[in-house]
Amino acid sequence: MINLIWLLLLVAGIVYAGVQGRIDVVTQSAISGAEGAVALSLKLIGVMCLWLGIMKIAELAGILRFFARLISPLICFLFPSVPKNHPAMGAIIMTLSANMLGMGNAVTPLGIKAMQALQQLNAKKDTASDAMCTLLALCTAGFTLIPATIIAIRSAAGSVNPAEIVGATLTVSFMATVTVIVADRICRIIYHVRIRR
Amino acid sequence: MFTEFCEQLSIWAIPAVLLIVPVVGYFRHVNVYEAFVDGATEGFYTAIRIMPFLVAMMVAVNIFRVSGALDVCVESAKPMLTLLGVPPDVVPLAMMRPLSGTGSLGLATELLNTHGPDSMIGRIASTILGSTDTTFYILTVYFGAVGISKPRYSVCVGLLGDMIGFLGSIYICQQLFK
Numbered sequence: 001m002i003n004l005i006w007l008l009l010l011v012a013g014i015v016y017a018g019v020q021g022r023i024d025v026v027t028q029s030a031i032s033g034a035e036g037a038v039a040l041s042l043k044l045i046g047v048m049c050l051w052l053g054i055m056k057i058a059e060l061a062g063i064l065r066f067f068a069r070l071i072s073p074l075i076c077f078l079f080p081s082v083p084k085n086h087p088a089m090g091a092i093i094m095t096l097s098a099n100m101l102g103m104g105n106a107v108t109p110l111g112i113k114a115m116q117a118l119q120q121l122n123a124k125k126d127t128a129s130d131a132m133c134t135l136l137a138l139c140t141a142g143f144t145l146i147p148a149t150i151i152a153i154r155s156a157a158g159s160v161n162p163a164e165i166v167g168a169t170l171t172v173s174f175m176a177t178v179t180v181i182v183a184d185r186i187c188r189i190i191y192h193v194r195i196r197r
Numbered sequence: 198m199f200t201e202f203c204e205q206l207s208i209w210a211i212p213a214v215l216l217i218v219p220v221v222g223y224f225r226h227v228n229v230y231e232a233f234v235d236g237a238t239e240g241f242y243t244a245i246r247i248m249p250f251l252v253a254m255m256v257a258v259n260i261f262r263v264s265g266a267l268d269v270c271v272e273s274a275k276p277m278l279t280l281l282g283v284p285p286d287v288v289p290l291a292m293m294r295p296l297s298g299t300g301s302l303g304l305a306t307e308l309l310n311t312h313g314p315d316s317m318i319g320r321i322a323s324t325i326l327g328s329t330d331t332t333f334y335i336l337t338v339y340f341g342a343v344g345i346s347k348p349r350y351s352v353c354v355g356l357l358g359d360m361i362g363f364l365g366s367i368y369i370c371q372q373l374f375k
Binding site: 002005006009010012013014016017020022025026028029030032033034036037038040041042044045048049050051052053054055056057058059060061062063101106108109111112115116118119125126127128132133135136137139140141142144147149150153154157158159160161162164165166167168169171172173175176177179180183184187188190191 | 210211214215218219221222225227229232233234235236237238239240241243244245247248251252253254255256257258259260261262263264265266269302305306309310313314315319320323324326327328329330332335336338339340342343344345346347348349350351352353354355357358359361362365366369370373
């Protein structure tokens with residue numbers, strides 16, 4: 001799937017540029033894309049170190065375990081394949097909470113940390129496990145209580161009431177989250193049935 | 198009032214975590230400084246590990262966008278979406294949203310400036326941005342960091358979430374703000 005999408009983006013872009021007689025933009029955009037990716041990862045190093053450092057303290061202090069126990073019924077329902085007291089639980093909870101609080105840059109390191117913890121439980125290291133798919137689905141649905149960035153750009157654009165869309169974003173992201181959870185479950189069942197055959 | 202509360206909460210969230218975690222850690226006999234350094238060491242390698250995945254994805258997305266192929270997709274999808282009651286102005290934003298975070302933020306800012314943040318288009322654009330996430334970026338970075346190359350069905354599930362977010366934003370905004 002991801003191979004096909006990647007190829008499609010590439011082929012469609014290059015062929016279209018060729019047809020339009022603007023093949024030169026392909027080289028430029030390929031190079032600037034690659035440079036942008038490296039610049040982004042370099043920028044991520046700082047945030048990554050900061051949050052993974054804080055996470056380590058939280059882990060050793062037992063804060064992660066505390067949170068994990070606090071809302072474990074819900075998380076256990078969402079991630080049945082993860083053992084109750086596994087560190088992955090705490091990491092998942094931190095990721096989802098950071099997502100909900102709209103903590104922007106802090107979410108990525110936490111999410112990666114959670115993925116690494118889930119990778120320890122994964123039997124096939126190059127294939128995403130069930131729990132990884134669920135976590136990814138929840139993150140891409142992006143359930144956010146306070147969409148801070150949007151409130152900021154609305155207020156910059158001169159809105160009378162920048163936060164009035166919060167009700168709408170809450171409703172919509174709740175809908176999207178429920179949909180992905182259901183879709184994730186259905187896909188998981190189909191996948192396992194197919195594997196067994 | 199509510200705006201102020203949200204702004205305050207988002208300003209305080211990160212400082213609060215930065216304060217509470219080390220303080221709690223200290224009182225629970227963690228060597229906070231050493232633990233921080235220990236955790237931060239991983240940060241460097243993780244950022245480096247996701248680099249090739251990001252390069253692959255951003256090169257493809259960039260070529261697709263700059264060549265104008267994205268615009269063609271937007272144009273060809275417009276008539277069908279207009280039939281469904283989707284305002285044509287927000288279609289580019291919906292297509293950009295799963296591909297590029299900065300790109301969609303730019304498009305949304307532009308929509309807010311041209312149509313006004315309190316117009317229907319402005320509200321829909323804000324809601325789309327606030328209730329969806331950059332699916333391909335998250336997929337690339339999260340799976341890249343642990344070396345997953347077979348994401349199974351998660352691409353479809355993520356894109357389905359984006360679609361619900363997009364159509365839901367339009368529907369809810371039209372119901373809420375008449």
